[in-house]
Amino acid sequence: MSMKLLHVNFMLMAVKMPVFAALVLICSQPSWASNPERGRALYENQCESCHAEWAHARTNRKAKSLADLRLRAAAWSTHGGLDWNSEEVNDVVEYLNVHFYHFK
Numbered sequence: 355m356s357m358k359l360l361h362v363n364f365m366l367m368a369v370k371m372p373v374f375a376a377l378v379l380i381c382s383q384p385s386w387a388s389n390p391e392r393g394r395a396l397y398e399n400q401c402e403s404c405h406a407e408w409a410h411a412r413t414n415r416k417a418k419s420l421a422d423l424r425l426r427a428a429a430w431s432t433h434g435g436l437d438w439n440s441e442e443v444n445d446v447v448e449y450l451n452v453h454f455y456h457f458k
């Protein structure tokens with residue numbers, strides 16, 4: 355890669371990093387906190403017909419962390435053609451975590 359391209363790359367990073375940092379900050383504000391009650395409603399309507407307790411409470415359950423749980427919930431939303439946005443996924447993850455997983 356030429357020096358010029360490298361330079362452009364660094365410039366782009368310098369622009370992107372603060373934007374990313376700001377987004378992380380905004381999304382971690384308590385006022386944007388997830389809503390487990392909405393998560394419960396979404397889960398009960400769209401997911402519970404296939405499973406509830408057995409999937410999340412079994413001893414060999416697959417979700418091993420909050421991030422893992424989020425990935426799996428998002429994948430199931432895609433699989434079911436629901437295409438939840440990240441807020442909806444977060445709400446369901448919050449609900450599942452409060453009731454079954456208790457990840458920190």
Ligand code: HEC
Pocket residue numbers: 397400401402404405409410414415416417423426427428430431434436446
């Ligand atoms: C078509 C039936 C079906 C639907 C609908 C469904 N699931 Fe599942 N889900 C399963 C099955 C079966 C498993 C267990 C798969 C495995 O063991 O790999 C599972 C596993 C999971 C797990 C992992 C549980 C663990 O082991 O920790 C999560 C999280 C999950 N589902 C979330 C959801 C969410 C959220 C929805 C609603 C968007 C949903 N599922 C809808 C069938 C379904």
